[in-house]
Amino acid sequence: MSIPGPDDIQRYTLPNGIVVLVRENFTSPAVVVRGYLPAGACYERSEQAGLAAFTADAVARGTAKRTFAHIYEEVESVGASFGVSSGVHTTGFGGKSLAEDLPLVLDVLADVLRFPTFPGDEVARLQGEIITALEERAHNTSAMANLAFYELAYPMEHPYARSVSGYIETVRKITPSDLAEFHATRYTPQGMVIVVVGAVKSDEALERIGQAFGDWEGPAPQPVDWPQVPKITEVRERFVPIHGKMQADIVLGYPGPARSSPDYLDAVVCNTILGVFGLMGRLGDTVRDSQGLAYYSYSRLDGGLGPGPWRIVAGVHPTNVERAVAGFRAEIRRIREQPVDEVELAENKSFITGSLPLRLETNEGVAGAIVNMERYGLGLDYLQRYAALIAEIDAKRVQEVARRWLDPDAYALAVAGPPSD
Amino acid sequence: MNENEREDHLLNTTLSNGLKVLIKESHIAPVSSFWVWYQVGSRNEHLGITGISHWVEHMLFKGTPTFPKGMVDRLVAREGGVFNGMTWYDFTAYFETLPAERIGLALQIEADRMENALFDPDEVEAERTVIISERQGSENDPEFLLGLEVMATAFHVHPYGVETIGCMSDLETMTREQLYRHYRTYYAPRNALAVAVGDFRAEEMLAQIEQHFGSIDAGSDIPQVRVVEPPQRGERRVIREGEGSTAYLQIVFHVPTAREPDFFALTVLDAVLTGASGISFMGGGLTNKSSRLYRTLVAGELATEVSGSLIPTVDPFVYSLSAVVRAGRTPAEVESALETEIDRLQSETISAEELEKAIKQAKAQFAYSSESVTGQAFWIGFSEIFADYGWFEDYIARLSAVTVDDVLRVAQTYLRPSNRTVGWYLPENNRQ
Numbered sequence: 001m002s003i004p005g006p007d008d009i010q011r012y013t014l015p016n017g018i019v020v021l022v023r024e025n026f027t028s029p030a031v032v033v034r035g036y037l038p039a040g041a042c043y044e045r046s047e048q049a050g051l052a053a054f055t056a057d058a059v060a061r062g063t064a065k066r067t068f069a070h071i072y073e074e075v076e077s078v079g080a081s082f083g084v085s086s087g088v089h090t091t092g093f094g095g096k097s098l099a100e101d102l103p104l105v106l107d108v109l110a111d112v113l114r115f116p117t118f119p120g121d122e123v124a125r126l127q128g129e130i131i132t133a134l135e136e137r138a139h140n141t142s143a144m145a146n147l148a149f150y151e152l153a154y155p156m157e158h159p160y161a162r163s164v165s166g167y168i169e170t171v172r173k174i175t176p177s178d179l180a181e182f183h184a185t186r187y188t189p190q191g192m193v194i195v196v197v198g199a200v201k202s203d204e205a206l207e208r209i210g211q212a213f214g215d216w217e218g219p220a221p222q223p224v225d226w227p228q229v230p231k232i233t234e235v236r237e238r239f240v241p242i243h244g245k246m247q248a249d250i251v252l253g254y255p256g257p258a259r260s261s262p263d264y265l266d267a268v269v270c271n272t273i274l275g276v277f278g279l280m281g282r283l284g285d286t287v288r289d290s291q292g293l294a295y296y297s298y299s300r301l302d303g304g305l306g307p308g309p310w311r312i313v314a315g316v317h318p319t320n321v322e323r324a325v326a327g328f329r330a331e332i333r334r335i336r337e338q339p340v341d342e343v344e345l346a347e348n349k350s351f352i353t354g355s356l357p358l359r360l361e362t363n364e365g366v367a368g369a370i371v372n373m374e375r376y377g378l379g380l381d382y383l384q385r386y387a388a389l390i391a392e393i394d395a396k397r398v399q400e401v402a403r404r405w406l407d408p409d410a411y412a413l414a415v416a417g418p419p420s421d
Numbered sequence: 422m423n424e425n426e427r428e429d430h431l432l433n434t435t436l437s438n439g440l441k442v443l444i445k446e447s448h449i450a451p452v453s454s455f456w457v458w459y460q461v462g463s464r465n466e467h468l469g470i471t472g473i474s475h476w477v478e479h480m481l482f483k484g485t486p487t488f489p490k491g492m493v494d495r496l497v498a499r500e501g502g503v504f505n506g507m508t509w510y511d512f513t514a515y516f517e518t519l520p521a522e523r524i525g526l527a528l529q530i531e532a533d534r535m536e537n538a539l540f541d542p543d544e545v546e547a548e549r550t551v552i553i554s555e556r557q558g559s560e561n562d563p564e565f566l567l568g569l570e571v572m573a574t575a576f577h578v579h580p581y582g583v584e585t586i587g588c589m590s591d592l593e594t595m596t597r598e599q600l601y602r603h604y605r606t607y608y609a610p611r612n613a614l615a616v617a618v619g620d621f622r623a624e625e626m627l628a629q630i631e632q633h634f635g636s637i638d639a640g641s642d643i644p645q646v647r648v649v650e651p652p653q654r655g656e657r658r659v660i661r662e663g664e665g666s667t668a669y670l671q672i673v674f675h676v677p678t679a680r681e682p683d684f685f686a687l688t689v690l691d692a693v694l695t696g697a698s699g700i701s702f703m704g705g706g707l708t709n710k711s712s713r714l715y716r717t718l719v720a721g722e723l724a725t726e727v728s729g730s731l732i733p734t735v736d737p738f739v740y741s742l743s744a745v746v747r748a749g750r751t752p753a754e755v756e757s758a759l760e761t762e763i764d765r766l767q768s769e770t771i772s773a774e775e776l777e778k779a780i781k782q783a784k785a786q787f788a789y790s791s792e793s794v795t796g797q798a799f800w801i802g803f804s805e806i807f808a809d810y811g812w813f814e815d816y817i818a819r820l821s822a823v824t825v826d827d828v829l830r831v832a833q834t835y836l837r838p839s840n841r842t843v844g845w846y847l848p849e850n851n852r853q
Contacts, residue, residue: 027449028791069720072710077778079697079785081707098785129725132667132748139665139850141561244664244849246557278494279482285491292547295555315558347499354501357520361450362792 003356004366006380010202016216017190020209021370022202025363031102031198032363033082033109034371036090038221039186042159047173050166052086054130054174055182059084061122064115068122071108080105084112088159089305090375091187096364099199103208110212116183118176127171134168141249141416142315144240148414149251152236153309158227160255160306188218193374197367229255229307232410240416248318248417252328254405256310259303259376266401267301267310269393272348273340274331275299275312282335283312287327293320297327305375310405318420329408336402339395353387431801432623433810436631438639439611443801443810444626445618447794453619454518454794455527457535458802460614461607463585464510464646464735470595471580472587473603475508476552480600481515482506483544485537490544493530500526503795508585511735512806513607518795521620525629531615532633535608545597553593556586563846564669564743567661571671571844574659575739579650609640614805618798650675650737657842662849668746669846670724670755674835676740679733680808685819686827687731687740687835692779693771693828694762695729695742697786707782717762718744723755733807739842740835752845766832770825780821787817 002008004023012020044051060082061068075082080097082105093113095105137143147163154161165171194213196205232254257263275283280298287297294314302308312332316324340348359365360383373382432444462474484490497504502519504527515534517527559565569584576582586592615634617626653675677683696709709715709728718724724744731740744755790796804813 029788030785030792069711069716072708076697076708076711077774077781079707079782083708096789098788125720125722128722128747128749129719132725132745135748136665136667136745139563139667242664246560247554278491278498288551289491289547292550293554295551295558316554317557347495350499351501354499354520355503356501357450357452358501358503358518361452361794 003383004360004369005384009370009380010206011380012206014189014210014214016214016218018192018194018209018213019374020206021193021195021374022200022205023197023366023370024200024202025197025366026199028363029099029199030363031097031099031105031196031200032367033095033102033105033194033196034092034367035094035192035194036092036371036375037113037187037189038089038191039091039182039188040087040089041162041164042088042224042226043186044182046157046162047170048178049162049170050130050164051174051178051182052091052186053164053166054126054171055179056084056086056091057130058118058123058126058179059112059116059183061126062117062119063111064117066108066111071112074104075108078104082109086164088164102196102200102205106208106212113187114213114216118179118183120176123176123179127174130165130171131168134165134171137165139242141242141245141247144242144416145249145251145414148238148240148416149253149309149311149412152238152412152414153232153253153255154229155227158229160229160308186221188221189213189216190218190220193371195367195370195374197363197370226306231255232407232412234410236412238414240414241419242416243418245418246317247315248321248415250314250316250321250324250413250415251311252325252411252413253309253311254407254411255307256301256405257303258305258307263401263404264303265389266393266397267405268352269345269348269390270335270398270401271299271301271310272352273344273398274335277348277351282331283314283328286331287314287324291323291327293317293324293327297324318418321415321420325413332402332406332408336399336406336408339399342395345395345398349390349393353390356383356386431810432627434627436610436635438635438637440634440637441614441805442627442630443614443616443805444623445797445801446621446623447618447791447797448620449792450794451521451620452518452794453521453524453617453621454516454798455524455531456514456516456616456798456802457531458512458514458614458616458806459607460511460612460643460806461513462509462511463583463587464580465607465644466580466583466587468588469591470599470603471583471591472552472585473591473595473600474513475585475587476548476592476595477600477604478506478508478513478515479548479552480540480545480604481534481538483541483548484539485533486539487533487537488530496526496530502526510581510585512803514802516795516798524617524619524621528629528633532637535610535613535634536637538604540597540601540604542597545600549592552586553589556589556592559586563663563665563667563848566663567669567671567844567846570659570661571673571842574657574844575653575673575675575842576650579648579736580646581650581734581736581738606641607643610634610637611639612643614802616798616802616805618794618801646736653840656838659842659844661844661846663846664850665848666850667748668752668848670744670746670752670759671741671844672756672759672841673739673741674841675737676731676835678735678737678807679812682819683831683834684731684733686823686831688820689776689779689823690766690828690831691729691731691740692782693775694766695727697779697782707786713762714742714759717758718755721758723747723750723758733803735807752847756843763832763836767829767836770829773825776823776825776828780817783820784817
């Protein structure tokens with residue numbers, strides 16, 4: 001099996017603007033669908049936070065030709081699945097089935113994305129489910145630390161500062177007509193991408209997608225006015241008390257480079273060294289292994305269409321929060337001040353490129369990679385060029401990217417857990 | 422590559438030192454997965470050393486003379502591989518999944534740490550706090566806390582009543598000597614199983630396994646677990662109060678092992694009641710919105726999530742049902758509606774369509790699972806732990822043989838009130 005590329009990924013644009021990408025794989029009898037449309041939480045007003053996510057959840061609660069119960073009876077009866085969920089920039093969707101059931105999955109996806117009816121009783125039921133989940137979130141240390149981190153790291157008016165799921169007070173006010181309006185104005189074929197990977201001929205997949213989505217017309221998505229995200233120049237801290245818990249969650253980080261930033265791949269290498277490689281990189285070595293403070297202590301670089309965060313995360317006993325934070329800062333200082341040695345750099349780069357076959361083992365893995373190539377305009381030969389792009393990153397570039405984006409003395413730090421008294 | 426070129430063998434053998442070996446070729450992607458399974462887990466523990474199997478697993482990442490601490494992580498990662506260890510009631514397992522041409526590294530690592538792990542006293546102490554932190558992280562989750570109570574109530578004598586991570590006081594007091602003795606007792610070829618799935622030739626893989634593991638001493642007799650949980654005679658109930666504003670419900674019923682024919686009828690029962698997620702041991706990630714309990718509890722606005730779990734085990738375990746109680750509702754209301762659905766299962770047969778659906782869902786999940794060598798190796802090894810590999814191969818056929826009358830009978834036999842333990846989590850922040 002070769003690395004997916006222009007030779008075996010077919011790319012088409014339907015007249016209504018939908019971009020279709022197909023890669024055949026007949027080694028198992030299954031098919032995966034992945035895609036997105038430009039209807040993310042960035043299009044909602046802050047007083048309606050959670051609207052895009054609620055809409056994405058609600059589209060499958062009933063359509064012009066199927067009830068909620070019918071939709072799931074049909075799909076689950078054949079062991080297939082599908083889902084729709086919103087992010088900040090886009091609303092993603094996907095499905096999985098045996099190849100013989102691909103027409104059904106596409107038909108249901110088209111039905112819910114195009115013709116949802118938002119029945120009042122179903123919406124009220126779903127609203128209660130979302131509110132219960134938000135009440136659970138208020139007692140989840142990891143979720144609350146992340147929520148506080150986003151508020152600290154991004155300007156208040158920036159969509160990244162808000163929760164995509166929304167808040168109890170905002171979700172409670174959303175009505176079926178709000179959902180219908182968001183759907184009518186934001187769900188559009190222009191800017192939509194559908195990827196199919198699996199045991200289906202590309203001609204057939206294209207034809208099926210044409211039948212399901214070809215006659216959908218809609219406007220071009222409106223551009224969003226994204227506020228500037230300034231660099232953090234001081235320490236911003238917040239503690240969210242959650243009494244009765246055993247452990248505190250810590251999130252320390254910064255707005256990071258977007259996927260399109262020339263710094264992005266350098267940051268991938270830097271982040272891998274810091275908190276990914278082997279057992280959670282250098283952060284795993286110090287905070288977990290040497291200090292014995294935490295079961296998990298790692299870093300994550302989001303990338304994405306905007307300046308997604310670059311975060312360090314750990315769960316520790318409340319009395320150890322300060323020691324763990326000191327450990328994070330020491331590792332940030334080290335990666336800024338000392339060039340990474342050649343062996344460590346080579347091993348990390350080897351991991352990043354060498355793990356590609358594992359990431360591309362399943363249809364889901366390939367579909368996800370194709371979605372990313374399209375979303376970020378990387379070109380369909382990107383995976384084939386990837387090893388060469390990583391190979392040219394040297395210790396100097398790693399150190400420079402750390403200096404540009406990470407700072408041991410200026411960061412956003414959120415901690416959620418029991419007060420340590 | 423097209424389908425005709427595929428050639429799937431399963432090679433099943435035992436080395437002279439007792440190490441069982443199962444090898445399967447899979448040429449879908451250029452990757453291979455290698456696992457070593459030990460027949461030891463929290464099932465083999467008693468009070469005083471609960472959590473010891475899991476802690477031993479952590480120590481196997483802490484170095485041998487050949488591979489000092491951290492080296493295994495680096496060697497596997499720099500080849501682009503993934504690795505992990507896992508401890509469960511009945512087993513402890515280790516795996517590496519690597520680009521196919523580098524799988525030899527996994528054999529080298531696993532053969533070495535089968536007998537040469539150091540258990541350095543300083544490393545034992547450093548890991549004590551890591552494991553305590555792991556447990557405290559779980560304790561942040563109300564459903565984990567409720568599960569502890571329910572299982573301790575359902576099992577009076579069998580070790581399945583204690584979570585694999587172990588009791589806090591045991592984690593605070595266990596010694597290096599106890600850990601090392603546990604390791605030397607259970608980590609030996611006669612108590613182990615090697616599984617390889619991937620892009621290689623089976624005969625060549627066997628020769629490599631022979632080369633790395635063949636000279637390891639077979640080990641002494643393995644202590645057998647003889648505890649038998651007495652039959653439950655009467656409903657048991659438990660309440661866990663705790664932090665939060667959401668209530669949770671769990672109900673567990675004692676059921677036979679996966680080796681018994683009734684397990685397959687129970688699998689269909691679970692699919693009907695809580696959806697294919699209940700049999701999603703293939704990691705299917707299917708939704709369950711057309712299941713009976715979703716329709717009654719979630720669409721009925723009493724709960725926001727419901728799930729079922731039927732796990733294959735060596736000794737008889739439990740079938741469990743869990744629900745998240747919707748804001749404004751109570752566990753009593755959820756329990757009562759759930760009971761109505763159980764009554765229905767005990768008084769009338771499920772429909773032919775429901776039976777057919779459960780089987781199709783299982784078939785689809787099997788198909789999905791064939792994409793990942795790691796997932797395939799997991800199921801080959803796991804089924805060998807509680808039954809044998811044939812269990813996995815025959816799974817669809819045995820499921821297909823289940824009748825609607827079988828489902829009625831197992832509902833009547835096992836879902837009796839006198840055979841259940843009911844647990845409520847009552848949140849302290851939600852007192853009216």
